Amino acid sequence: MIVARELTVAVGARTLLEPTSFQIASGDRIGLVGRNGAGKTTLTKILAGEGQAAGGQVTRTGLIGYLPQDARVGDLTQLARDRILSARGLDSILKRLDTYTQAIADAATDDEQEDALRRYARAEAELDAAGGYAAESEAARICANLGLPDRVLTQEIATLSGGQRRRVELARILFSGADVLLLDEPTNHLDHDSIVWLRGYLATYPGGIMVISHDTGLLDAVVNKVFHLDAMRSEMDLYNLDWKKYLVQRETDEKRRKRERANAEKKAGRLLEQAAKLGAKATKATAAQNMAKRAEKMLAATEGERAADRVAKIRFPGPAPCGRVPLTASELSKNYGSLEVFTGVDLAIDRGANVVVLGFNGAGKTTLLRILAGIETPDTGEVVPGHGLKLGYYAQEHETIDGARSVLDNMVSASPNLDDTQVRKILGSFLFTGDDVDKPARVLSGGEKTRLALAMLVVSAANVLLLDEPTNNLDPASRREVLEAIRTYAGATILVTHDPGAVEALQPDRVLLLPDGDEDLWSADYADLITLA
Template sequence: MLIARDLEVRAGARLLLEPVSFQVSPGDKVGLVGRNGAGKTTMTKILAGDSLPAGGEVQRSGQIGYLPQDPRSGDPDELVRDRILGARGLDHILRRMKAAELAMAEATEDDVRDAAMATYAKTETQFLTAGGYAAESEAHRIAANLALPDRVLGQQLKTLSGGQRRRVELARILFSNADTLLLDEPTNHLDADSILWLRGFLQAYSGALLMISHDTALLGATVNKVFHLDANRAVLDIYSMDWKRYLTQRAADEARRKRERQNAERKADQLMAQADKMRAKATKAVAAQNMARRAEKLLAGLDEERQADRVAKIRFPQPAPCGKTPIRGENLSKSYGSLEVFTGVDLAIDKGSQVVILGLNGAGKTTLLRMLAGLEDPDTGEVILGHGARIGYYAQEHETIDVSRTVLENMVSASPDLNNTEVRKILGSFLFTGDDVDKRAGVLSGGEKTRLALAMLVVSAANVLLLDEPTNNLDPASRAEVLNAINTYAGAIVLVTHDEGAVEALEPDRVLLLPDGDEDLWSPEYAELISLA
């Protein structure tokens, strides 16, 4: 359960949310919505206790399960199975049980064996009290429904792709039996079957839930309250209703505010016109002044006129000249320990070509893009850059952004040939204005990081773009801008995505299927694989 009292949210000096009080109780399933950059992620971090509010307080009771947009927690050497079971402390108990088993097997003296047996019995009792084998089976079932099969459970976290790593954290949180779930874009990196399963899980969940999502089908199926963070007014509008009724009510509220503003402005204009006429007569100066005050009061307290939500104007760069084949990969292979990701992959990206990479989660799609970008070495083979090749890489986990630097510093590092004024102008087109450019990149929301990463691509003059899930974390208007940029870019694009609309915008001429590395001409038959990828 969460209780917020006079909660105020700021990003630096910028006010994101005026003081507001609300409660999220067991059974409440809240959709937190608003445009990118409105402050949804910042507010959720505060509710989770990961950040401090600018004012007010948050009271938390019970266990909180928080899924941030960019989870980085956990020991890289930890096994996936232990990471998930650790949500209930079962990983430590199982390790003690296995140690006791080993001690019993190796004991050569009766008293040592008896001590190990006593330790095992005590530990097994703790295990059964914590849910035992049924809980372990539940963890496996949750993992499997999030496309994390048994073979993945035995891997170390450091061997996973970004999408797999995020699904591990989601599985851990869902397994935790937390009293309150705070989920920031939980469907990122999920295939269609996993999204459908998650929908059913959240429908049946009896605790308190607050969720940020651009998946309107998920919101429509699960939420019974909507918190709309209005970026224009810095106000949290609370709707105690389901998603469908919220959409209708929200539209009605916007229309009402517009009518009230227009009526007030019309009456104020009439009063001011009358006051101006009366000022001409000295005997009516006081009356004119009173009339002007009445006009001001009419406008005071009304919501400011709603400005159209700003959308970043995204256009990918005019590609620099290059040879016929700017990048090739020959006999590329990658393994993590005994786990073979892919082997013997060959590909050639010709000038201006459009290629989509498909494969199940964990098939190595991100790993291959990182190889092509020069950020990861293949175990065998090599990546060969052709004449004039300039590579632009968009990473799904935003690894190209230095989180210790400011927005402006990141842009300057990506565009050393541009002066400060030119860089600021481009950042402005991506909605980073004023003090925004001095914010440290580490405090940006997922949507803001996406805009910054795309801005860094725009100034790169790249002739080959490697795009890994470029539409994640984006509201519908921003997503439409990215799709248009993909559609109109004149250079070569290699795309990894779960977004069918992104593939439609790309109009691919070829498809590469992983892990086998089979290459084929694109046909509509491959479209059904996109949401499964």
């Protein structure tokens, strides 16, 4: 169980959540919702014990399983299967059993063999206490349903794609059997079948759950409570309702607030009129000032409420002039150790062409984009820039953002030809205003990092965009803006996505299938591969 008492959440001088009390108990399946940047990820980190609250107290009892947006893995040399089994300590027990089995076989004397047998028996008792071989089978079932085959489980973490690593971490947390699960966008990088399975798994999970997700299908199937974090009011509205009933009640609440705002604006207007009349009389000056202050306070509150409806205005740049074929790649291959990711990939990107890259997780889609962007080097083949090539790269893990630098500094580095005022104006259109621009990028939520990365693309004047899952971590309104930006961009685009809406917006000319490197004209026949990939 997690109990929060008078919990206050802040980033720097900005308060995200005024003192609030709530709990996550067994059987609670809570959907934590709110606009990007409202503080959902920050709040979840605090509940998990990985962040510091500005005030109040968090009490945790039992095991807490936490899946952050940016899944972190400590030992990159660890096998994926061992990483998952480590959630219950099974990995070390199984290793000791293997060691003692070998010691029994290699024993030179009866005493050595007897000592090895005693050690084996103790380790086997530990294994039984941790669930035995049935627990190992349970882990295997979770992995299979999350699309982690044996060939992936026997690889080192370092050799896995970002999507595979995240699914390993999700499998580890689900296998832990934690008393409370804190899941931040758990469906990222999952295919359709895995998402359907996850919905069923979480809907019957015996412990408590708090989940952040823009997948409304998951929220509808799983949650029995909704916590709405309101960015402008810095308050959390607690709804003891399932998803559908919450949507109805929320709409009713928003209509009531709009009426209240309209009434406040009318009252403020009347106060300002009266203050203007009284201000003309010296004897009434103090009363006039007080009325004006009350009116300004009312208007400031209503302005804040209106700002809640704002969405970043995202439009990709008009492309810089370039040759007929701005980007070419030939005979690209990439291996990680003995693992062959892809081989013999050829690609010629014509000016203004749209290409979607499809393939199962681990097929090398992200790796290919990183090679085209010049971040990774192919084992064979080469990437040849054409005349006037100007690349813009959106990385799904936001590697193009320097977490140690501020939002403003990141933008300045992406747009050296713009002055400070121009940069701040563009950041404002992406909802970074005031002190927000001075925040270090590492404290941004996933949605805020997405907005910053997109803002950096907007100032790039790129004529070829490499987009890797650009709609991840976005609320519905921001996602619509990104889809419209993709739809209207006049340059060439190479897109990797699990989002059918993004492919529809792109209207691709061609499809590249990995790992085989087969290229074909786009047709609706490939649409089913988008969510399966």
